Amino acid sequence: MNYEINMHTNDIVVIRLFGELDHHEAERIRTDISRTILQGNLQTIIWNLERLNFMDSSGIGLILGRMREMTAVNGHTIILNPSNTMKKIFQFSGLGNFMFEGTEEEAILSARGIVNG
Numbered sequence: 001m002n003y004e005i006n007m008h009t010n011d012i013v014v015i016r017l018f019g020e021l022d023h024h025e026a027e028r029i030r031t032d033i034s035r036t037i038l039q040g041n042l043q044t045i046i047w048n049l050e051r052l053n054f055m056d057s058s059g060i061g062l063i064l065g066r067m068r069e070m071t072a073v074n075g076h077t078i079i080l081n082p083s084n085t086m087k088k089i090f091q092f093s094g095l096g097n098f099m100f101e102g103t104e105e106e107a108i109l110s111a112r113g114i115v116n117g
Helices: 023-039 057-072 084-092 104-115
Strands: 003-007 012-021 044-055 076-080
Touching: 003 023, 012 023, 012 057, 012 104, 023 057, 044 057, 044 084, 044 104, 057 076, 076 104
Parallel strands: 012 044, 044 076
Antiparallel strands: 003 012
């Protein structure tokens, strides 16, 4: 398993990705995360990419798809600590505004600000 899903609270989930994210891993993760989104009152997904070494286009698709699902429920997305290469990919994909540098705790506090105004 190259990921962990940690429900921080009922409304914030932290997804930690490790190693390499390819098409096969993205499909497994997509199923788990979509189920989590549809089950409850989720307001924010924090994608912790700190320990992710590689991501192909299916990884971008995974994040973009979950962002669309979150938008449908007025939710938010934070992309935490992407590598320099991934930063460029997210910038080109129009996701630069969703990137955040810091700890998970800082991202959670930021999410609270986003969610709570």
